[in-house]
Amino acid sequence: MARIYERVALIGLGLIASSMAHAMRRGGLAGEIVGTARSVETREIASEIGFCDRVVDSATEAVQGADLVVLAMPIGAMEPVALEIGPHLAKGATITDVGSVKRAVVEAVGPHLPDHVDFIPGHPLAGTEHSGPRSGFAELFENRFTILVPDENANTEAVARLTRLWEGMGAKVETMEVDHHDLVLAVTSHTPHLIAYTMVGVADDLRRVTDSEVIKYSAAGFRDFTRIAASDPTMWRDVFLNNKEATLEILGRFTEELFALQRAIRTGDGDHLFDYFTHTRAIRRGIIEAGQDTDAPDFGRIGKKS
């Protein structure tokens, strides 16, 4: 595959950045990959694994001469980094990010970038519950969507180039309006995660059912809830703090519907339950017909390691 960028700077070297590095390497998509992370420890591990050509000590150093800069850290950490690197970005460089929320990133990062760069926020819909530089693998993005949210004045050539990079890493690329992204993700990812966290918390809280019983019988529906509830706390804290409005809206609707079902259980209204469950079945059928699922559920993961 052809080289798409001459020098890619990865700021943050966790699951997403290290997977990008592995995938870019595999495809020969980048001339040079330069990486940096907050802690000495992470930088040392990254050097040891060797998925970057160079690991440097600061974001400022990393972005020198880079034609692509990727912000791959928790959303709450992006504003200070944008402030720091803004003055050092090369003319014509593309700046992107991989944060799970987009409106907040646009507002936190955009104002600190100079006019001579193209800012094209993005979000790969791929992840595992693992994190850190050791958790990455080249196949993470394969057949998964990456959503780009360029604004209406975006440089179409820069968008096309970034699209080619993601496609080179195996992803299917879509563009979307920023707020719509946040709403769609609130429905398909953020609220389901919050609910899974909550359910796991409830189980733990219940003294009459022992932890070992919860664990032992977790295969009966509960297990994948615990899997999502094992995801990185910092990342998810930042997701909810930064997609507040959409998450609260979906949670409000969720609570309404849950109360209606709860009432049906209490009053013994079997017809309501039956109709509701029949209705939701159709959505599942839609997913299978759309070819988005097989019988191997994976909560958004593929070909994962360990």
Place this chain on the structure above:
Amino acid sequence: MARIYERVALIGLGLIASSMAHAMRRGGLAGEIVGTARSVETREIASEIGFCDRVVDSATEAVQGADLVVLAMPIGAMEPVALEIGPHLAKGATITDVGSVKRAVVEAVGPHLPDHVDFIPGHPLAGTEHSGPRSGFAELFENRFTILVPDENANTEAVARLTRLWEGMGAKVETMEVDHHDLVLAVTSHTPHLIAYTMVGVADDLRRVTDSEVIKYSAAGFRDFTRIAASDPTMWRDVFLNNKEATLEILGRFTEELFALQRAIRTGDGDHLFDYFTHTRAIRRGIIEAGQDTDAPDFGRIGKKS
């Protein structure tokens, strides 16, 4: 493997019963397998597939001379069947069931059985979202728990024999007190299912996010929710109507915790979110350490077909 029962009667020929038949066949565990179901259609399909030695037209006929009778239909259908078969049960026969709730089955079925049989209610913690006579397969119970809830006066020899049958079908067998079963399952299975149904209903309800978007981006956490929400509506209606108390209790706790998280999002209390998510992570670790999970999440399924 040795034959454990001479004649097994399966009343109901859906996912669970057909899987039992395949598994008993594989292990040579039953001398003869006789089956019946409510509809002519299901009986014809079962005859055609041939997982029973005989398919008969009524429950009364099926239980003739059987030393094991298995009630394998939705919980709400069990009482009339117990009434029907009660007078026709052979002396010394064991009667069991596979219903997902146990207190309600004990109360619905127990009173209609004669004193000369042993009633040992059971529940295999194994299933898929498919149903009907074509959905069964011999491996369904492998390495999954089956919980038996014999009462304190139960014939220990009969319990031991039924345990051997389940073990012969690949299951790990545990005994438990009836109400405790219902509480444990409310936590690990029933409430998670209700929540998944609700979340899928919310997504469908939301006009600003199209169905195709929900489907397209469902891999991002939502997909396994739709899978559980595709389970049989009759079965799940009966589960909630019959495990009302425990489900409502767990739902009450769930709502409390969810409101606390919702408030933390609204007020921007990142510490609360971070601490909560850190705490739930530990449970996941417990499950992995207990060897109850690998990296292949399956929401309670194994080796499924199609």
